[in-house]
Amino acid sequence: MCIYMAGVDVHSADVSAREQFAFSEEQVRQILTELVQKDGISGAVLLATCNRTELYLSVQERRSSAEDDAVSQPAMDISPAELLRQYAHAPEKPFTGRVLTEIDAVQHIMEVACGLHSQILHEEQIVTQVGHAVELARACRSTDGVLDTLFRTAVSAGKEAQTQVSVQNVPLSVSYSAVQQLEQHAGTLDGKTCLVIGNGSMGRLAASLLVQHGCRVFMTLRSYHHGETVIPFGVQPVPYEQRFLQMEAAEIVISATRSPHHTITKKQLEALSRKPVWILDLAMPRDVEADCGTVEGVTLWNLDDLHSSTAPDETALAALRQIAEQYTDTFQMWRNYRDAVPYMQQLKELTTQRILHSTAAEPYAELPQLEEIVRLVTERTVDMLMGSMKSEITPELVRQSCAKIKDRGRF
Template sequence: MVIMMSGLDYSLAPIELREQLSFTKAQVGALVERIRSEVEGVLGCVLLSTCNRTELYLSCEKGRELQPGEVLCAAVGLSYAPFARAFVTRRGSDAARHLMEVSGGLQSQIWGEDQILSQVKGAIAIAREEGAADPVLETLFRNAVAAGKEIKTKVRLTGVATSAAARAVEVLRGQMGSLVGKKALVIGNGEMGRLSATLLREAGCAVTVTLRTYRHGETVVPAGCGVVPYDDRLSAMEGMDIVLSATTSPHYTVTAEQVSQLGCRPSYVVDLAMPRDVDAAVGDLPEVRLYNVDTLGAERHQGEVPAEALDILDDYMGRFYEWNNYRKCLPAIEDLKTAITERVLTYPEVEEDLDAEDLIELAVGRAVDLLTGGLKEHISPEDLERCVGKIKVHTAVKSREREGSHDRKRIPFPAIC
C-alpha cells in the first residue's frame, strides 16, 4: 500500500485556476466514489476542497504509480495541462506530514485559521459515507484531526485574524476607519455567511442576511441581524455600505450589471466564496472596491513553526506509523501463530495423556519460549515486566466481570502486550 496526494493551493494557483477544481459537498461525494470504484489500484480516496486548496489523497496498491492530480482532472473532464505547474504531489510520509500540517492550520493562507480543521473532518466523513475511505486513510485522517485539535488548544500560533471572515472585517475596518453604524448585506447563511454576519454585527454594523425561501425554518439567523429573501438581494443592496457574499452557488450571486443599476452602490463588495460569487467586473465600477479571498490578503508567516507544534506533529506521525507497521505485520503474525502451533504439536509431551490445564500450560510455555528466544536481541526485563503487568490487569478485570455475571465463557487473551 502506498499513500499519495496531489494538491493545488493559493501559493501556486491563482483563484481563476482554483475555482475550476472547487467542489460542493455533493460533488466531493460523487467524485470520491467514482475514483475509488473506477480507477484501477485505488484502495481509498479522500478529497479536500476549500477556498484555498483542493487536495486528493489516495491509498493505492503497492507498485501502483498514479498522479492524483491527473486522476482528479480526468474524473471531472478537465485537461491536466493547465494545472500541471500548480499541482504539488507528495508520497508516503511527506503526504502524511503535509495533511497533519494542513489540519493544524500551518499551511493556510491565514496562518492558524480555524475553519480548516472542520473541513478536514468533513472530507473524511464524506469519503466514509461514500465507501471510499479505506482503513489507512481513515487512520491517517483521524490522527491528522487529533494533531490539529491539539495544536489549536495547546499552541498559540497567531494573534491576528484566524478566518477569512475575520480577515474581511479586519480589512474593512482598516479601510473605513470604523464599522459602527455602517450597513452591511450578507448573502448566504451557511457557516461562512453566519460567521461573517456575526463578526460584522460585533464590529458595529447593522447587518441584513439573505435567506432562501425554501429553507425558512431550517436556518439559524445570527443574533441581531435582519433578514431578506435571497431573491430580493438586488433591492436589498441599495444604500448598503458593504455587501459580502459567501454561498456555494455555482452561479454569480452579484453581477456587474446588477450593481451598475443601483442608485446608491455599496462602497465595498467582499467575495468569500469558491468558486466566486461576485463577477470580477464589479471591481471596475466607479466607487466600488471589490475583495476576494486572495485580494483580501494575509500576512504570510515568515517565522519558524513553534517547537510545541512540531512535537505534536512528530507524536501523531509516530502514532500513525506505529499503527501502519502493526497492520503490515498482521499477515506475518497469523503465519507465526500457525508456525508456533505446529511446532508445539511436535513436542513429545503432547502425545501424553494431559488434562486441559496441563495442555494449556504446555502450549503457552512453549510459545513464550519460542517468541522470547527469537526476540532476545530486542527485548529487556523491563519490557517483559510491563507485558506481565498488563496481562495481570486484564485478567483481574475479566475475573471481576465473570464473578459479577457468572459468565463462564472463555476469557479472551489480550492481543497486544
C-alpha cells in the same frame, strides 16, 4: 497499501486556478463513489474547502514477482493528479499543485489539520473541515482502514493544536481576516450598512463579526421560516431575490455562498443606482464576477487578497510543527504494526514448526497435545515480544526475522 495525495491550495495556485478544482458536496459524493470502484483504489477522501482541494487515495500494492523480497508497486495505472484533473475538467497542462506519497502525504494532512498550510495560520475552521471530509467519505463508503485512521489521527492533531497552541495577533479564520482588513482600509465600521449574501457558516460568522463592530447587517436567505432558519443575533434577513435592492443601501457587501453561479455580475452591479464601496468575495468558486472590480468607485477583494499583516509567530509555528510530527509518528507506528501482522503470523507458524522439529522436542514427541501447547506458548511469546517493541516494529523487520528462521539449520 500506498497513500497518495494530489491537490491545490492557496499556496500553490491562485484563485482562478483553484476554482477549476472546486467541487460541490454532491460532486464530492459522486467522485468518491466512482473512485473506489476503480481497480487498485481501496479508499478515497476528498478535502474540498474554500482554499484547498486535496484528493487522498489508499492504493493497493502489487508485487513484481512471487518472492518475499519482491518490490511492491501501486496497483493503479493513472496518477492521482490526473484523476483530480479529469474530475475537475481542468485543461490538459502540467499539474502545478502538490503530489505527495506515503510519509510525505501523512505529514501533510497532519500539518493541514494543525493549520500550518492555511491562508490564516492556525485558523479554527480547518479541523472541522478535515473531520467533515472523512465523515462524507464514510457516508459514501469510500474510506478504508488506512485513510479512516489517518484522518481520525489528523483530527486529533488539529484538536490538540487548537487547545494547546495560541498564535498571537493572527485572525482566527478567513471571515475574521476579511473584517479585519475592512477595518484597516475602510476605517471604523461602526454605523455602516452591510449585506451578507449567503447564510452558510462563513457568511454567518462574517455577519456576527460585523454586528460586533457596530454595523447594521442584512443577510440574504433563499427561504425564511421563523424559529427554523439560523441567522446571527442582530442580523436582519432579506429574501435572496431582493439582494440588489438591499445592495443599493449597503456600503459593504460580503458574498459567501456555495452557488455554482455568480451572485453579482458586472452588468448587475452597473445597473444599481447606488453602488457599494467594498465587495468581498469569500466563495470558492467565486460568487462575484471578476470584472466587477473594474467598476468605478468599487473595490473588490477575493480570497487571495486576504492576508495577515503580522509576522508569523515563530514560537507557535514550532509548537504546531511538533504536534504535526508527533501525530505523524503515531500514525506511522500504527500502520507499521498493522502491515507487519501477516509477517507476525508467519513468524508464529515458523517458530512453532522449528520447535516441534527440533532435537530439543524429541524426548517429548509422544506427549499428547504437544503441538497445541507449543503453538499456544509460541503465539503468546511472539505477541508479548512484538507488543513490547511496538514503536520499533516494521513489516521489513519481521519479514527478515522470518527469513533468518527459514535459513537456520535444525537445532
